[in-house]
Amino acid sequence: MKEGKFRILAEDGNARCGVYATSSGEFDTPNFMPVGTRGSVKGVDCERLEEIGTQIVLVNTYHLWIRPGVEHVKALGGIHKFTGWNGPILSDSGGFQIYSLSSLRKITEEGVEFRSHLDGAKKFLSPELAVSLQEDLGVDIAMALDECPPADLSYGEVERSLNLTLRWASRSLKAKTKDTMSLFGITQGGCYKDLRARSAEEICAMDFDGVAVGGLSVGEPKDVMYEVLDYHVPDLCPRRVRYLMGVGTPRDIVEAVRHGIDLFDCVIPTRSGRFGRAFISGEEPYINIKNSRHAKADMPLDEGCLCLSCRRYSRGYIHHLFKSGEMLGPQLVTIHNLAHYMGLMASIREAVKAGQFGALYRKIRMRYKGVDIEEGCNDKKGGDKEEV
Amino acid sequence: MKEGKFRILAEDGNARCGVYATSSGEFDTPNFMPVGTRGSVKGVDCERLEEIGTQIVLVNTYHLWIRPGVEHVKALGGIHKFTGWNGPILSDSGGFQIYSLSSLRKITEEGVEFRSHLDGAKKFLSPELAVSLQEDLGVDIAMALDECPPADLSYGEVERSLNLTLRWASRSLKAKTKDTMSLFGITQGGCYKDLRARSAEEICAMDFDGVAVGGLSVGEPKDVMYEVLDYHVPDLCPRRVRYLMGVGTPRDIVEAVRHGIDLFDCVIPTRSGRFGRAFISGEEPYINIKNSRHAKADMPLDEGCLCLSCRRYSRGYIHHLFKSGEMLGPQLVTIHNLAHYMGLMASIREAVKAGQFGALYRKIRMRYKGVDIEEGCNDKKGGDKEEV
Numbered sequence A, B: 001m002k003e004g005k006f007r008i009l010a011e012d013g014n015a016r017c018g019v020y021a022t023s024s025g026e027f028d029t030p031n032f033m034p035v036g037t038r039g040s041v042k043g044v045d046c047e048r049l050e051e052i053g054t055q056i057v058l059v060n061t062y063h064l065w066i067r068p069g070v071e072h073v074k075a076l077g078g079i080h081k082f083t084g085w086n087g088p089i090l091s092d093s094g095g096f097q098i099y100s101l102s103s104l105r106k107i108t109e110e111g112v113e114f115r116s117h118l119d120g121a122k123k124f125l126s127p128e129l130a131v132s133l134q135e136d137l138g139v140d141i142a143m144a145l146d147e148c149p150p151a152d153l154s155y156g157e158v159e160r161s162l163n164l165t166l167r168w169a170s171r172s173l174k175a176k177t178k179d180t181m182s183l184f185g186i187t188q189g190g191c192y193k194d195l196r197a198r199s200a201e202e203i204c205a206m207d208f209d210g211v212a213v214g215g216l217s218v219g220e221p222k223d224v225m226y227e228v229l230d231y232h233v234p235d236l237c238p239r240r241v242r243y244l245m246g247v248g249t250p251r252d253i254v255e256a257v258r259h260g261i262d263l264f265d266c267v268i269p270t271r272s273g274r275f276g277r278a279f280i281s282g283e284e285p286y287i288n289i290k291n292s293r294h295a296k297a298d299m300p301l302d303e304g305c306l307c308l309s310c311r312r313y314s315r316g317y318i319h320h321l322f323k324s325g326e327m328l329g330p331q332l333v334t335i336h337n338l339a340h341y342m343g344l345m346a347s348i349r350e351a352v353k354a355g356q357f358g359a360l361y362r363k364i365r366m367r368y369k370g371v372d373i374e375e376g377c378n379d380k381k382g383g384d385k386e387e388v
Helices: A046-051 A061-066 A070-075 A078-083 A095-101 A127-137 A155-175 A193-205 A222-235 A250-259 A268-274 A308-312 A315-323 A328-353 A357-367 B046-051 B061-066 B070-075 B078-083 B095-101 B127-137 B155-175 B193-205 B222-235 B250-259 B268-274 B308-312 B315-323 B328-354 B357-367
Strands: A006-012 A015-022 A025-029 A031-033 A057-060 A089-092 A103-107 A112-115 A122-125 A141-143 A182-187 A210-213 A241-244 A263-265 A277-279 A286-288 B006-012 B015-022 B025-029 B031-033 B057-060 B089-092 B103-107 B112-115 B122-125 B141-143 B182-187 B210-213 B241-244 B263-265 B277-279 B286-288
Touching: A006 A328, A015 A328, A025 A031, A025 A328, A031 A328, A046 B308, A057 A061, A057 A078, A061 A070, A061 A089, A061 A095, A061 A127, A070 A078, A070 A127, A078 A089, A078 B315, A089 A095, A095 A112, A122 A127, A127 A141, A127 A155, A155 A182, A155 A193, A182 A193, A193 A210, A193 A222, A210 A222, A222 A250, A250 A328, A250 A357, A268 A277, A268 A328, A277 A328, A308 A328, A308 B046, A315 A328, A315 B078, A328 A357, B006 B328, B015 B328, B025 B031, B025 B328, B031 B328, B057 B061, B057 B078, B061 B070, B061 B089, B061 B095, B061 B127, B070 B078, B070 B127, B078 B089, B089 B095, B095 B112, B122 B127, B127 B141, B127 B155, B155 B182, B155 B193, B182 B193, B193 B210, B193 B222, B210 B222, B222 B250, B250 B328, B250 B357, B268 B277, B268 B328, B277 B328, B308 B328, B315 B328, B328 B357
Parallel strands: A031 A263, A057 A089, A089 A141, A141 A182, A182 A210, A210 A241, A241 A263, B031 B263, B057 B089, B089 B141, B141 B182, B182 B210, B210 B241, B241 B263
Antiparallel strands: A006 A015, A015 A025, A103 A112, A112 A122, A277 A286, B006 B015, B015 B025, B103 B112, B112 B122, B277 B286
């Protein structure tokens, strides 16, 4: 058990508030990681990320391996010097991208053979190589390579996949050579309760620095995801940091925090920002700034927000930027959405510390009831495929 | 003669250093205006513009008139509140854009009839309307509507055009109602010495707050432009601020300052930035960051620069951003190029004050000898047509 890097400072029901220490500094939990797939949070520079309170960012091993190459990042001083982000960095193992982006993938006991989505070049990724690539990138937290099966697989197929993921998890731990880097294990098991239970038990029995819930937010209905969180999260070693991968909306986040999740990443604030969807704190949970009703609005995106967009620009101006195809439009809504998420996470931490999380949870749940902020954000215009 | 708004603080040969006062604050001269065609300097927010020392920006009446509409900008509090830029703002009259972007234009004594490049709608712009639109936008400095003939017209055609521009200049002055707004006249006359002389004499005899040199940088060879500056600028009322429209490279700028020009605007730093051309202060005058030789360079764009790009990111990283199509790449090079221009203008002002302008002029002239930083930046990829 490696709980040394993670300190829990307060609990409120199953929700927790803590601090995780990395060699690039600490981050508070619960926390949200902006997605910097190819080493850049789209349209947002590091100083703006710092200004809005970002503490940790996510980069993607698959993308950086394919271009510019891990050796290349290493030659440029490692991932922190490369991206300009000096704080904690967590990397995806690359598995999820291989399954969703590349063609001709073939999964064997040894690893996964696939073709690059850029040039079709044949590549092979094993659990050992995934750890080694992440060590070479120089990230603070690496993820073990897993197999992430689609939501609609049969029990037998998910069980076979889970067994492979567990063997890969064990091999990942053995492959790790850098003490300064954390390595997180990933649970799978789809929406099958007993497979999730076994996954939790076996991953928690291994010497990982943290545990991530994989295989959710992959197309299953929301209530199924919440049900899995309900029975699965209590099984996850309570003194290690818990990361729910690829989640989610503010509603999903408070739901998961309520079950005891500590860390999140998701493209929603950035991708929806590029599409002109802005999270706000007024009557509506979000607005689409491209809507003509905002053309003459002289108020900021969100009256209470202190981000660059809100302290300097009106909705009418940002509407004009989107209508005119000016790149500043997507930049400003992305910054605002990330600021909104950072504010949400800070308010969650404060609520847990004050023993008031239940009230915050109910408020957010009500607010986002029936809201689908991602609707219509999935065509290719926003470059979402590239952000996987 | 309205020299009250412009104070000359120092002179060195024909070069001058001064201050121009507007109702949104003063700006130092010589100065350079980043181009915010549609109310946004592409990819750069107002706080970054301030940080790098921008004192005045340019917006375009034609574009804002077509979309979102001048009444619309006015309803949103005017151009300063709309764009978020609180300092001085100068607007183009719109004439140049009508001549270069719109179809079916027909120039009469009264004004110019044209079709919008967006939707083909029929529009009519007169000198009076150009002033009124700029007053409604709420800019600090407006430009009189002129006719800007192409570089290759005959003497007779240029003379006819100049006469029209002079009559329009007179009508523009009469149309002005707002004392707080400056109005600048524009000289024309192509590359014909006697027409330039008459243009200067007549425009300077009118009650403009400043005088702009139009009809240069429209396709004529550089040596022709420099020759025109040589005989034309001395004729321009010496105690009013002098603005050379649409110019230019650092080489062009020092050449024009040497002749006594005080103000510039140009898309070169922004457009070339979006194409990956970065001005540097090292051995070369600029680099193309997309070139593979920068892929592994861990130095910043420019060692001596303090801009966001240079204090935070390496050439290798910015190269990666361009290769990956990440919007942060164009953002960073644009910021750097504008910072480079602001640094150039500050060093010009310091040199003039110190009586050392000649040495700076020779240094810049040598540095840019035979350099064409715009080469290859004129296809449609960078959206240059939209920036006219």
